[in-house]
Amino acid sequence: MLSPCRAVRARATSPASYGPHARNPTPTAMTASADQALRTRAARVIPNGMYGHESTRLLPAAFPQFFQRAEGAHLWDADGRRLLDLMCSYGPNLLGHRHPQVEAAFQRQLAQGDAMTGPAPVMVDLAEALVAQVAHAGWAMFCKNGTDATTMAVTVARAHTGRRQVLVAHGAYHGAAPWCTPGPAGVVAEARAHLGRFTYNDAASLDAAADAAGDDLAAVLVAPYRHDAFADNTPCDPAFARHARALCSARGALLIVDDVRAGFRLARDCSWAPLGAQPDLSAWGKAIGNGHPISALLGSDACRAAAGQIYATDSFWFAAAPMAAALATLQLLRETDYLERIVALGTRLRDGLAEAAQRHGWALKQTGPVQMPQWLFDDDPDFRIGFGFAEEMLARGVYVHPWHNMFLNAAMTEADIDAAVAAADGALAVLQARRGMLRPHPVVVQRLGLRVVD
Ligand code: PMP
Numbered sequence: 001m002l003s004p005c006r007a008v009r010a011r012a013t014s015p016a017s018y019g020p021h022a023r024n025p026t027p028t029a030m031t032a033s034a035d036q037a038l039r040t041r042a043a044r045v046i047p048n049g050m051y052g053h054e055s056t057r058l059l060p061a062a063f064p065q066f067f068q069r070a071e072g073a074h075l076w077d078a079d080g081r082r083l084l085d086l087m088c089s090y091g092p093n094l095l096g097h098r099h100p101q102v103e104a105a106f107q108r109q110l111a112q113g114d115a116m117t118g119p120a121p122v123m124v125d126l127a128e129a130l131v132a133q134v135a136h137a138g139w140a141m142f143c144k145n146g147t148d149a150t151t152m153a154v155t156v157a158r159a160h161t162g163r164r165q166v167l168v169a170h171g172a173y174h175g176a177a178p179w180c181t182p183g184p185a186g187v188v189a190e191a192r193a194h195l196g197r198f199t200y201n202d203a204a205s206l207d208a209a210a211d212a213a214g215d216d217l218a219a220v221l222v223a224p225y226r227h228d229a230f231a232d233n234t235p236c237d238p239a240f241a242r243h244a245r246a247l248c249s250a251r252g253a254l255l256i257v258d259d260v261r262a263g264f265r266l267a268r269d270c271s272w273a274p275l276g277a278q279p280d281l282s283a284w285g286k287a288i289g290n291g292h293p294i295s296a297l298l299g300s301d302a303c304r305a306a307a308g309q310i311y312a313t314d315s316f317w318f319a320a321a322p323m324a325a326a327l328a329t330l331q332l333l334r335e336t337d338y339l340e341r342i343v344a345l346g347t348r349l350r351d352g353l354a355e356a357a358q359r360h361g362w363a364l365k366q367t368g369p370v371q372m373p374q375w376l377f378d379d380d381p382d383f384r385i386g387f388g389f390a391e392e393m394l395a396r397g398v399y400v401h402p403w404h405n406m407f408l409n410a411a412m413t414e415a416d417i418d419a420a421v422a423a424a425d426g427a428l429a430v431l432q433a434r435r436g437m438l439r440p441h442p443v444v445v446q447r448l449g450l451r452v453v454d
Contacts, residue, residue, distance in 0.1 A: 034078040035064045052176070053090065053404075057443055060391040060402065070097035072411035075399060083399040084416055088407035091261050091286035094342075095332055096411020102290045102328045109324035120320035122327060129330045130298060135269050136278040137298035141307060143317050146260030146285030147175030149295040150221070152312055153281045154179065156299065157219035157254040160306035165213035167220045169200040171228040174221060174258050194218075200226045201234060203243040210247055217253040219281075220244050224262045224271030225369070230383070230403045230448065232376060233368035241277035254280040254303060260295070263287055265342065265371055265407070268333055270298075290332075292325035338410035345417050346370025346408050352421030360428040374405040382440035382450050385431065392427030392434075393420075403444070 042049040042065075048057065049065070056065045064077035073096060075085040088094070095102065109122060127140040143149055154166050174180040178191035194216075198209040200223070210217055222244060226234040248255040257272050257279040263286065267274050270282045280303055285295030293316075299307055332338065350370050357364035362385075363378035377385040386402035393400045398420050400406060431438075440450070 034080075035066050038066045038078055058403070058441070058447065060387045060394070060441070062391050062394055063399075072096045072098070073409060073413070073416050081397070083394070083397055084412075084420055086398060086400050086406045086408070086420065087404075088409045089286075089291060090404070091265075091407050092289070092291045093407070093409050094264060094287035095290050095329065095336075095338055096409050097291065099290055099329075099332070099411070101332060102292070102325050105328035106292060106321050106325040110321040112320070114321040115316055115319040119318040120323070122320050122323045123318065126323045126327045126330075129327055130284075130296060133268065133330060133334070134282065134298050135273050136280070136282065136300050137270075138301035139299055139304050139307060141297045141299075141312060142323065143295045143297070143312075143314060144293050145175075145295050146258075146283065147177050147180070148314070148317075149260060149283035149285055149297045150174045150180065150256075150258055151177050152297045152310070153256045153258075153283045154219060154221065155310045155312070156281060156297070156303055156307045157256060159310050160254060160303045161218045161252060163216045163218040163253070164194040165196055165216045166194060166218055167196040167198055167206065167209045167213065169222065169226070170197050171231065172200065172221075172223050172226075172258075173229065174223075175260075201237045201240045203240055206240075206244060206247060210251060210253075217251050219254045219256050220248055221256045221258060222272075223258050224266060227261060227368060227372070227374070227405050229405075231374075232365055233372075233374040233405055235369075236272070236275060238275040238277075241272050241275040245277040245279075248280070256281040256283065258283050260285040261405075262369075262372060264333055265339075266369060268339060288329060289322045289326040290329040292322035293319075294322035294326050296326075336410070341410050342371040342408045342412075343369075345412050345414070346373060348414065348417045349373065349408070349420060352417065353424050356421060356425040356428055359425070360432055362428050362431070364428075368405050371408045372405050373408075375400065376403070382448075383444055384438040384440045385435070387441055387444075388431050388434055388438045389427055392430055393423055396423035396426055398423045 039049050048055065050056065056063045066078040068076045068078055068080065070085065073084055075083045077083065109120065113120060123142065130140045131137045141152065143152065157166065158164060168174060173182065178187045181187060196209040196213050199205040206220065225236045245255055257270055259271050259282050262271050263284045265287065270279060272279060281297060281299045283297055288294060288296060347370050350366050350373065353364065353366060365376050365378060366373055368374040380386055383403055390400050390402040
């Protein structure tokens with residue numbers, strides 16, 4: 001996820017050049033606000049006031065940390081400011097926040113019972129629905145988070161093969177457990193001892209990593225496309241997908257697709273199915289319950305026995321209400337044009353933004369699928385332009401991300417997209433005027449190992 005030390009030019013590096021007391025005024029600089037009051041209280045009782053990827057530590061200073069509510073395409077921050085949400089909860093929100101049918105199914109089950117002494121009938125309904133939906137799947141196991149599903153996938157692969165080595169792409173994110181977290185604190189080397197690395201879309205490097213693993217190769221774990229943070233996103237080369245499939249079959253290893261982030265945003269099946277490469281295992285999370293906490297591991301019949309052998313459980317994995325939400329979500333995926341809709345909206349956004357960028361003289365790189373756009377600026381090694389742009393978008397009521405891919409949801413309308421494009425038009429114009437005053441974010445500089453030189 002993080003790139004090696006790179007030298008970049010910068011005008012200022014001190015923390016005072018960024019943050020609430022930044023010398024460069026931000027368009028929505030925090031005044032005494034509900035968000036600020038919550039941050040002050042949080043700083044006393046929560047490490048760093050907030051942790052993980054939803055912390056604003058790696059976002060522009062003006063970004064709100066806390067939100068009151070969400071509905072359809074919008075979020076309301078702790079100060080009641082309404083924002084068009086182009087992050088969709090970092091993925092879970094596929095059909096719109098609080099989709100009425102999903103919420104009704106959730107509430108109905110909640111009224112009956114949620115975390116009980118065993119699962120509800122809906123667990124079987126949901127497993128049947130997923131097996132019917134995802135071509136490679138013969139069985140399903142449920143959990144809560146993407147990390148649960150990727151971790152369980154690796155465990156099943158090792159149980160099935162009796163081998164240890166798992167190959168993952170350089171820079172890929174597969175969760176926050178010790179074996180895969182990008183943060184080294186508190187992680188012993190032994191937890192990652194049996195991971196090999198390859199370059200995404202590079203068949204020769206995958207071959208080399210597999211050769212190095214030799215007869216200890218348990219699995220190849222891949223994202224559906226290269227959706228690394230802080231980098232342009234790249235589609236998967238179908239030839240690479242088929243090569244990975246053939247390699248795993250030839251070497252007796254399992255192919256795992258990590259569909260946690262992109263699942264059901266690219267296809268109504270596993271994301272690699274349209275590429276002609278069916279995995280043995282696929283990990284799902286985020287969108288499958290349209291915002292409710294549920295994830296899943298799906299597998300082919302060939303590895304069903306191993307899945308039955310591993311010890312996999314958790315106090316809340318069998319909670320019924322999120323399963324009912326997921327079942328309702330799957331029904332809507334089958335019966336609505338949500339996918340065609342987010343692609344059409346994404347295309348409208350990409351085209352509108354490209355025009356605005358050109359009009360204002362910005363080289364904006366829009367990569368990734370249109371429904372999961374990644375926006376980075378050319379010649380912006382320390383991301384200061386991207387941060388400035390995100391600030392200006394926020395000031396215009398649109399929540400965008402300066403270094404992570406974004407997400408569209410099916411509750412968005414053409415008018416929402418046009419509003420985002422209009423906001424971008426204003427933001428990109430103002431950004432030209434602010435260009436010389438933009439400063440790099442010190443935490444980003446530190447995390448990316450950037451060496452800032454003036
Ligand atoms: N895999 C991928 C590709 C992800 O994007 C994520 C979450 N960003 C995970 C795994 C981990 O999911 P979770 O945060 O729900 O544990």
